[in-house]
Amino acid sequence: MKLVSDVGGTNVRFALAQGNAVLKETIRSFRNDDFATWYDVAKRYVSEAGDPPLETMAVAVAGPVNQTQARLTNREWYLDVREMDSLFSVRSRLMNDLEALGYSVPSLTDEGLLQITADFAPFGDQALVAGIGTGFNVSPVVIRPEGPIVPKAEQGHVQLAWRSRDRVSALAGTSDHGYETVEHLYSGRGFDKLWQLWSGASVGAAEAMAAEDLQMAEFVLHYAELMAFLAQDLTLGFLPGQGLHFSGGVARAVLTKGGAKAFRVAYSKPLALDTCSHVPVRVILDDTAALAGCAAA
Missing domain, CATH: 3.30.420.40 (ATPase, nucleotide binding domain)
Structure with a gap:
């Protein structure tokens, strides 16, 4: 036992x-x-x-x-x-x-997942979990018959890609926004800070989301697009042919509260390397x- x-x-x-x-x-x-x-x-x-x-x-x-x-x-x-x-x-x-x-990835069932993209044809034996919550990191997964292998990784302190940085500059209205690394943007603190810069609102992101604020609903679409940029980069970096699985409170909130369609539109655009296929993107909903x-x- x-x-x-x-x-x-x-x-x-x-x-x-x-x-x-x-x-x-x-x-x-x-x-x-x-x-x-x-x-x-x-x-x-x-x-x-x-x-x-x-x-x-x-x-x-x-x-x-x-x-x-x-x-x-x-x-x-x-x-x-x-x-x-x-x-x-x-x-x-x-x-x-x-x-x-x-x-947990090999044991996840449809009941514990939310499918965000089209169910692209899987390939290879690799998957990826990307956690956007208090902080950010990834967990690569190699699926084997005898059980999964999960190598360690540190993606949060990688420099933010130029495409995401330029989009943040446009949303924030300045290039001097302080978003230097992936975790600076893709985390609870990053989400809240960008909301404040973009909206100028006096309430925090959590309060605005709980109140179903219309301005927050628009912001969620912008952040979902940024998440799609990240997903494309992770697809190229880790080749998770068996699926990219988002976890964490920020990822779940954005993709279950209006951001899924905007994510799909941005994610469906051509990748930087056209020999790589898009992979299915899901959100882990199973709290256990x-x-x-x-x-x-």
């Missing part, structure tokens, strides 16, 4: 898994504010699950992870593989939550996908 956990900024999820299959009836979610440490909530879950015999544990964390330690970025929660192994008498693994989503990724990992 495996214990899998997805540690987000607000909530932490747990489940039990057998092989690569998460036992859906065992999924539980807890509020982080109710516990002093991740270990406290983990012990609570295991106890309430009847102290099942555990062999391995995999935990995905929304924060920086090295081989043996992880830290949640918005609170003083630290995880250490050696302490996890000792406390639960298991072999443990820590990973970033985006890496976990990479491992990281648990499945932990089980697969």
Whole structure:
């Protein structure tokens, strides 16, 4: 039996898994504010699950992870593989939550995905997850019969492509906007800053989107076009013939709240290298996908 956990900024999820299959009836979610440490909530879950015999544990964390330690970025929660192994008498693994989503790709179903583009003919054995949330990064996936391989990558600090930069300059009304890297633009902070520059509104992007502001609806179309530029660049950079999968709160909001059509129009334009095919683009909607990724990992 495996214990899998997805540690987000607000909530932490747990489940039990057998092989690569998460036992859906065992999924539980807890509020982080109710516990002093991740270990406290983990012990609570295991106890309430009847102290099942555990062999391995995999935990995905929304924060920086090295081989043996992880830290949640918005609170003083630290995880250490050696302490996890000792406390639960298991072999443990820590990973970033985006890496976990990479491992989940082969198990994602239509119910957990939103198809954004036409279902282009897949090719090769590679896929890609691109997370636009608090920050930005990608998780390449190589799909193998024995299970996915998820190499590490750092795309957020790559310099912003000229096409996106020029479009931002036009929207912001100045070339001195400070968007130098991919993450500067494609992240929650980047989304909010560009909204303020473009609209001059006194309310933040989240408030405007929640209020279904008409000006925000127009802005979403512009940002969706920028996301399509990014998707074309990622298609050329990673050749994810099995699909590009967006995740994260910003990506989900833009592509489910009016931006999908504008994305499709911009994404359908010819690529810089005409020997590369477009790949299908989807949004991950399944909030438990990281648990499945932990089980697969």
